Amino acid sequence: MKEKSKVGYLIMNTGTPDETSIPALRRYLKQFLSDPDMLDYPSQRLKEYSKGIDVLRNGLASVLRWIIVNLIVLPFRPARIQAKYQGIWTKEGSxxxxxxxKFAEKLKKYxxxxxxxxxxxxNPSIEKAIKKFKENEIDKLFLVSMFPQYxxxxxxxxxxxVERVLKKEGYSPNLIKINHYYNEEFYLKSLKKSIIESEEYKNSEYLLFSFHGLPVRQLKKADISESHCQKVDNCCEKDSENNEFCYKSHCVKTVMKLSESLDPDKPFKICYQSTFGPEQWIQPNIIDVLEDLAKQGIKKVSVACPSFTADCLETLEEIAVENHEDFEKNxxxxVKLIPSLNDNEDWVRSFAEYLSEKEEEYARK
Incomplete structure (x- = not known):
């Protein structure tokens, strides 16, 4: 009789500073912005598909990244953002x-x-978590990304x-990757319920879906064929192997599904937030959208942030404070934030059921 696998679940998200001190913010920003996948200008092709001029661009990206991080960001930005973090920090921490x-603790029940x-x-780091799985002899590991849109x-x-740490540790469990679920019923149902049952939505005149921004260059970079992104009409709305891992396409399709269940008399719009640097980012930007809504005489706006499954600086401070204050001035x-899914019981339970389905699919292979 085959021995039953010992299953583990690695819950992964972006991360957060350990505290709101300048040194802690500087440590976090250094690690965050030193990631070549995060700050990659002027790279235009994924590393594994790069050749010729693309290799040179990737090399230039490394040099520019070091300059931006060490000479521009780290000396000045921690002091500029400290008050923002202090404004959202709780007695429990980040x-x-x-x-x-809280999500992870509830997930354990299921x-x-x-x-x-x-x-x-x-912290807590991916490396620390994987070392613990290795010590506990986990032989089937779920890699659970908390980013619904890839x-x-x-x-x-x-x-x-994760791949780097597994190789370093010489650890090879069977992996089940949950790398996106923007179109999965469990996510859409939980998100829809959180929106339509919220007082923020009920009392507003207009709903915004605000997704984290991304440079347009990175959208094109995800289209390996170089024949679909920004070249086909309504490229993000279409189903194609060329946009299977396109972030904007995932965002658009999330809202297309959600819109089927929303109040038809309440207008809504997709927008993007948290831009960084001078290059072109996905449009429209939430700042511009809110300015236009104010000019139209719209007074009460609710904002849902589907790309953030847990509330954080970008929702609690950027949307609920900064965008609200700017909207008032105009x-x-x-502007009222509709809370993220966080540790909502139905959300956690349905996520656990989804993971169970994925395990059954894996077992049938």
Whole structure:
């Protein structure tokens, strides 16, 4: 009789500083922005498909990244963002980490005790989690990305780090990768419920779906064929092997599905946030959208952030504080954040059921 596998679950997200001190913020930013998948300008092709001029661009990206991180960001940005982190920090610590811990603890009720958190940057690290799985002799490991929409800068980078650590540790469990679920019923149902049942949505005149931004260059980089992205009409709405891992396509299709269940009399729009640097990013930017809504006389706006499954700086500070204040200055009454899924019980339970289905699929192979 075949011995039953010992299953583990690695819950992965971006990460967070350990505290709000300048040294802690500097450590976090250095690790975060030194990642070649995160800050990769002017790279235009994935490393494994690069040749000729693309190899030179990747080399230039390494040099520019070092200059930007060490000479521009680290000396000045920690002091500029410290108050933002202090404004959202709780007695328990970082909201992102606190929400992720609560999610992981609830997930244990539906799976087993072998659930660990691994942040791509900061602590608790992916490396620490994998070492614990190795010590516990886990032989089947779920790699659970908490990014519903795939992007090389988020999910891709996270899986690359997992591969690096597994190789370093000489550890080879059977892997089940959950690298996106933007179109899965369990995610859409949980997200839809969180929106339509929220007071923020019910009391608003207009709904925005705000996704984390991404440079347009990285969208094109994900199209290996170089024949689909920005070249085919409504390229993000179409199903194609060339946009299978296109972040914007995942965002658009998430909202296309959700819109089927929303109040038809309440208008909505997709937008993007958290831009960084001078290059072109996905449009429209939430700042511009809110400015236009204020000019149209819209007073009450609710914002859902489907790419963030746990509330963090980008939702609690950027949306709920910065965007709200700017909207007020332009004549609006308020911008209100619809809370992320966080550790909502139905969300955790349905996620666990999805993981169970994936394990059954894996067993049938």
């Amino acid at each position: 909201p992102l980490l606190v929400n992720t811990i 799976t087993n005790e072998n659930v660990e958190i691994g942040m791509r940057y900061g 992007a090389e800068a988020t999910s891709g980078s996270t899986f690359t780090e 004549g609006g009454e308020y």
